[in-house]
Amino acid sequence: MAPSAISPPYTPLPPNGKSLDTISDSIDALNLLKLQISRNAFHNEPTPSSTPQELSRKTSFSVGSEFTTVSSFDAEKDKSQFRQYDTPETPQSVIDEYTTQHKSQTVAYNLLQRNKFHFNKSARPVMTVWEAMEKLDKLIDPSDPDTNEGQIIHLLQTAEAMRRDGKPQWMQLVGLIHDLGKLLFFYGSAGTWDVVGDTFPVGCAFSDANILPHTFTANPDFNDPIYSTENGIYEPGCGIENIIMSWGHDEYLYLVMKDQSCIPREGLAMIRYHSFYPWHSKGAYRQFMKKGDEVLLEAVQAFNPYDLYSKSDEAPPSADELKPYYMTLINKFCPGPIQW
Numbered sequence: 001m002a003p004s005a006i007s008p009p010y011t012p013l014p015p016n017g018k019s020l021d022t023i024s025d026s027i028d029a030l031n032l033l034k035l036q037i038s039r040n041a042f043h044n045e046p047t048p049s050s051t052p053q054e055l056s057r058k059t060s061f062s063v064g065s066e067f068t069t070v071s072s073f074d075a076e077k078d079k080s081q082f083r084q085y086d087t088p089e090t091p092q093s094v095i096d097e098y099t100t101q102h103k104s105q106t107v108a109y110n111l112l113q114r115n116k117f118h119f120n121k122s123a124r125p126v127m128t129v130w131e132a133m134e135k136l137d138k139l140i141d142p143s144d145p146d147t148n149e150g151q152i153i154h155l156l157q158t159a160e161a162m163r164r165d166g167k168p169q170w171m172q173l174v175g176l177i178h179d180l181g182k183l184l185f186f187y188g189s190a191g192t193w194d195v196v197g198d199t200f201p202v203g204c205a206f207s208d209a210n211i212l213p214h215t216f217t218a219n220p221d222f223n224d225p226i227y228s229t230e231n232g233i234y235e236p237g238c239g240i241e242n243i244i245m246s247w248g249h250d251e252y253l254y255l256v257m258k259d260q261s262c263i264p265r266e267g268l269a270m271i272r273y274h275s276f277y278p279w280h281s282k283g284a285y286r287q288f289m290k291k292g293d294e295v296l297l298e299a300v301q302a303f304n305p306y307d308l309y310s311k312s313d314e315a316p317p318s319a320d321e322l323k324p325y326y327m328t329l330i331n332k333f334c335p336g337p338i339q340w
């Protein structure tokens, strides 16, 4: 790409330099410029001193802490009605989905999927975020007892609830895209069991805090002499980002976005761990956290109510009406074609 094609418009600061809006716009333009340089490096030869990963890390911006304030859009909701997995009302299809998932997510399967992702890049489709949303709308999540809506509605409900609560733009964008990893279903998954549903670490004992924990007994790793121990292949305190999470839409979208967006680290954690309910909502697997991981946990916990409780919001949002607003966020944080 010619250097002129990546130059952002130059906005001079006012003489007194006091306009926060102007400064914030300049920072946004700078972030975008860094992202475009990073994209360039991603698609061409990276130089040894700046790998795509390093460049992507440099595009991250500081997020402040206001985004963690408690959600209020859900104040009137009866929360006991959500996530019922072991009751007479739980659809059999949901139970079947988890039964298959829990017997099939092994360490070996997980290593294979990561290998495929990293070494089969050219086989992955290229499209914009909005195109991905439209494609994904054809999928109804079979693991979810709380919604039968297409995915566009769920994504817009999540983002709109955040917007109503005054959450920052980067978080609204994360709400909008957080489930786009379910595109995996159309591109080489083994079924839906390796795409949707709650996630958990592999390579260590399966916690009873998981959904339908008895179904793990059919997993070949369940009786493995190492994988069946409490810490398995990990050291306590090794860091939550260093454990292998069951393969699915969370990990996949995280891998896609970490090098192709300027979503901050907290937002990437929301994407990567939003289905890790045993950790973020039940307190399991916390022995693997290292100093500093509390920030990630706090981010995922701030995200969770919007994902879960917006599913019962009245009046499904209109994608056509909301598209112009959300395109401004897409253009700011993950513009242009993405390699999925």
Ligand SMILES: O[C@H]1[C@H](O)[C@@H](O)[C@H](O)[C@@H](O)[C@H]1O
Pocket: 141, 143, 144, 145, 179, 196, 197, 198, 199, 274, 275, 276
């Ligand atoms: O994050 C959610 C959550 O884990 C749900 O329980 C699951 O059904 C969905 O597939 C997933 O997107």
Ligand SMILES: [Fe+2]
Pocket: 178, 179, 249, 274, 275
């Ligand atoms: Fe999800």
